[in-house]
Amino acid sequence: MFEVKNEGQRATVYIYGTIGDDWWCPEDANRAKDFARTLDELSPKPLDIRIDSCGGDVYEGFAIAGAIERYEGETAAYVDGIAASAASYIALMADRVVMSDYAFLMIHNAWTCCQGNRDELRTTADRLEGIDGAIAQIVASRSGMGIDAVAEAMSAETWYTAEDAKAAGLCDEVVETEQRVAARVDPAIAGRFRNVPKAVGAAPCSGADASGEALPAGGEPEAKGGSELDEPAVSHAGDNMNPAEGEGKAIVLGNRVYRRKEN
Incomplete structure (x- = not known):
């Protein structure tokens, strides 16, 4: 069953899992009748549709797709991981389609399992x-896209990266993945090494100047020697430190701050 968040000015529906029933994981099923009923209740509120599905029925x-097309409010589909097979044209029914730069969209010809005599098999192929x-x-x-180009891509089972899909x-x-700095070190430590990447950088922690010393409240760092960066490194943890927390020597790795123990 898909999840719904109806908070703030926009509502969000998550289509994560199988389109239709999922006999192996019933909790991953996304049934059309439930989806359509939910959209009727949310209309006409602006709607975000988050998709991560390999398809289904x-x-x-x-x-x-029809429920999205007739929705009275503005719709945006976000391909968080993959929109393949039946999930691909569901995404396309939104007013706007947004893909993460690591997401994929796949289109192919429909397939099924069948048995029977030659007439029944031919009927299934025609269907x-x-x-x-x-x-x-x-x-x-x-x-x-031209209908012939689409048919050719479907026959080839075409997997589109986000950039390919946009083209x-x-x-x-x-949506490009934001670069996260893996580490940020103070100059005293960075100076011990020869090949410190600029992305890691010898940038001071919040509340400290280029030498690692605490700055006066509201003050600006004095010009001192040391590594120069094109732009300061970013650290989610370091930038959120209180000035008192940034005093002294510290290393920021990912979202954690490690202090140097003073002798």
């Missing part, structure tokens, strides 16, 4: 061909 996917045409039409209409018109925006 094609008809359930059509129904979910699959019709489904493929419907999916191709959705993708072409929402992306601007093909399948997404509107790619």
Whole structure:
């Protein structure tokens, strides 16, 4: 069952897991009737749809896509991990599609399992061909790609990176991963090494100048020697330290601050 958050000015629906029923993990099921009912209750509030799904039942996917298309409020689909198979055209039904730069979107021809005589097998193949045409039409209409190009990509089972998807018109925006500085050291420690990367940098901790000494309240560091950076390194922990916490020598690794024990 998908999760819903209805707080603030926007609502969020999470489609994480299988489109339709999931016999192995029922908690991962995303049923169209539940989804449509939820959207009717949220309308017309602006809606974010977070997606991480490898697909599932094609008809359930059509129904979910239809619920998004007729939603009265503004919609934005965010591909957090993957939007594959049935999840791909669900994402495309939103007014705006946003992908993380490490996310993927995949389109392919529908497939099924069947048994029977030759007439029944031919009927199933014809039915699959019709489904493929419907999916191709959705993708072409929402992306601007030609119907023949979409059909070819589906036959090849095409996996799009976020940048590839944007180039093909399948997404509107790619969110780049913010670079996190793995470590930030004070100059006294960085000076012991020869090849300190600029991204790590010999930047002072909050509340300390370039020598690692505490700064006066509201003061500016005096010009001193030491490593020069194009721009100061960022540390989520270091930048949130109180001035008193930054006094003395300290090393910031990830989100943790380690102090040097004074002798």
